[in-house]
Amino acid sequence: MSLQDHETAIVALLRFGLPQTLKLIGVCVILALAIGIALGIIRSFRIPVVDHILGAYAMICRGVPVMVILLFVYSSLFLGTPYWTAVATLTFSESAYVMEIVKGGLWSIDKGQWEAADSLALPKTYTLFKIIIPQVFLITLPALFGQLVLLVKGTSVASTVGVIELTKQGQFLLSSYSQPIVIYGYVLLIFFILCHTLTSISDRLEKNIRRKILGEGHE
Amino acid sequence: MSFKLYVLEATLPQFIAGTLVTLQYTLVAVVLAIIWGILIGSLTYKRIPVLSRLCRWYVTFFRETPLLVQIYVIFYGLPQLNLLLSAATCGVMALVLNDGAFIAEIIRGGLQSIETGQLDAAASLGFSPLQTWQYFLLPQAWKKVTESIIGMISIILKDTSLLALITIVELTAVAQKVNAQRFEPTTAFLTAGTLYLLMFLCLEGIKKLVMRRRRYEPTGS
Numbered sequence: 448m449s450l451q452d453h454e455t456a457i458v459a460l461l462r463f464g465l466p467q468t469l470k471l472i473g474v475c476v477i478l479a480l481a482i483g484i485a486l487g488i489i490r491s492f493r494i495p496v497v498d499h500i501l502g503a504y505a506m507i508c509r510g511v512p513v514m515v516i517l518l519f520v521y522s523s524l525f526l527g528t529p530y531w532t533a534v535a536t537l538t539f540s541e542s543a544y545v546m547e548i549v550k551g552g553l554w555s556i557d558k559g560q561w562e563a564a565d566s567l568a569l570p571k572t573y574t575l576f577k578i579i580i581p582q583v584f585l586i587t588l589p590a591l592f593g594q595l596v597l598l599v600k601g602t603s604v605a606s607t608v609g610v611i612e613l614t615k616q617g618q619f620l621l622s623s624y625s626q627p628i629v630i631y632g633y634v635l636l637i638f639f640i641l642c643h644t645l646t647s648i649s650d651r652l653e654k655n656i657r658r659k660i661l662g663e664g665h666e
Numbered sequence: 667m668s669f670k671l672y673v674l675e676a677t678l679p680q681f682i683a684g685t686l687v688t689l690q691y692t693l694v695a696v697v698l699a700i701i702w703g704i705l706i707g708s709l710t711y712k713r714i715p716v717l718s719r720l721c722r723w724y725v726t727f728f729r730e731t732p733l734l735v736q737i738y739v740i741f742y743g744l745p746q747l748n749l750l751l752s753a754a755t756c757g758v759m760a761l762v763l764n765d766g767a768f769i770a771e772i773i774r775g776g777l778q779s780i781e782t783g784q785l786d787a788a789a790s791l792g793f794s795p796l797q798t799w800q801y802f803l804l805p806q807a808w809k810k811v812t813e814s815i816i817g818m819i820s821i822i823l824k825d826t827s828l829l830a831l832i833t834i835v836e837l838t839a840v841a842q843k844v845n846a847q848r849f850e851p852t853t854a855f856l857t858a859g860t861l862y863l864l865m866f867l868c869l870e871g872i873k874k875l876v877m878r879r880r881r882y883e884p885t886g887s
Contacts, residue, residue, distance in 0.1 A: 510820070510866030511859045512827035514838055519859065522851035596730065603732035607831060614735055627742035635731045635739065642730035 483545020
């Protein structure tokens with residue numbers, strides 16, 4: 448491969464692969480957060496039958512490979528395009544993880560806080576929005592970022608049902624330049640930049656949150 | 667779009683064979699990934715000038731890139747370097763490099779959670795650094811991270827499903843094959859999913875048992 452070829456390959460990946468990967472990530476993050484937070488709040492109430500159903504849902508997502516879910520959605524549910532197949536699959540599995548994270552965050556808040564707010568005669572909605580939710584948000588943020596990194600990596604599996612994202616674009620390039628190490632190397636590099644950026648942000652946030660909750664000098 | 671029992675009956679032997687292949691790969695990958703993870707994790711903990719930094723870079727890179735692309739690089743890339751390995755070797759190699767990086771991070775965390783006073787104590791009793799690692803650090807770290815390691819086993823189990831993409835006929839590939847032969851995707855993939863779930867539940871059960879036994883063991887702290 449000449450220098451020109453390297454440039455062409457990188458440009459192709461960034462122009463035709465990356466936007467689709469980012470679109471997948473964006474749509475799935477919004478959907479998974481909305482669904483996951485809603486289900487997490489429902490789970491925190493521990494409603495008998497509902498809780499079992501949601502627990503089973505979480506268990507399926509933890510125990511069954513994304514690949515199998517993806518193939519099932521792709522060939523059994525007919526959602527039209529490969530893109531929506533991937534969105535449905537990734538949202539389905541990420542929502543479960545977000546649900547568990549949110550549930551854990553809500554459980555970690557001591558009941559005493561509600562009682563304390565009550566004894567100060569604070570209204571319930573005020574307590575929820577000004578005291579409980581900010582804490583849950585801070586506690587769950589690092590875990591949610593970790594999940595986001597997993598989602599970014601998970602989008603590569605969408606290539607197997609024909610979504611033309613980074614990985615698939617890499618496969619296309621292999622037909623013109625038979626240099627798998629170089630081409631996939633670039634794909635790895637772009638993914639790494641994406642994930643590493645997120646991890647760095649998450650690390651910094653975690654430090655700040657520790658300081659916020661525990662006070663100075665607890666890093 | 668419905669589950670057909672007669673299809674399952676006809677294809678059950680294939681599914682069982684696929685499950686066994688999946689278990690084989692999981693077992694080999696788990697054993698090697700744990701050994702690899704302990705090695706790399708200990709090296710990053712020890713702070714050896716150049717080596718530790720290299721290990722750290724390796725761990726970071728492999729944890730923050732997709733396993734699927736790693737599998738492709740190894741499977742399609744190595745022949746380019748005149749390294750002709752079987753799909754099985756490539757698959758196991760990818761799993762070990764990827765999940766070993768995660769295990770290394772877990773092991774390092776376990777090692778770092780041990781008070782440094784123990785190092786001084788061991789040194790003052792005349793133990794060499796290697797003996798200290800072997801008799802004091804590793805056993806304690808291992809105890810602390812057992813649960814996470816068993817969690818990693820179920821992640822490796824799920825990861826083996828990607829090996830279907832490099833011609834390895836494990837459970838997911840069997841489901842694809844059954845689907846192609848009989849056009850019964852629902853039956854094929856629900857069966858595969860259920861089998862994965864059963865294996866996962868077995869692992870969860872093992873985790874519970876191990877952790878329960880742990881509770882009755884005397885601990886140092």
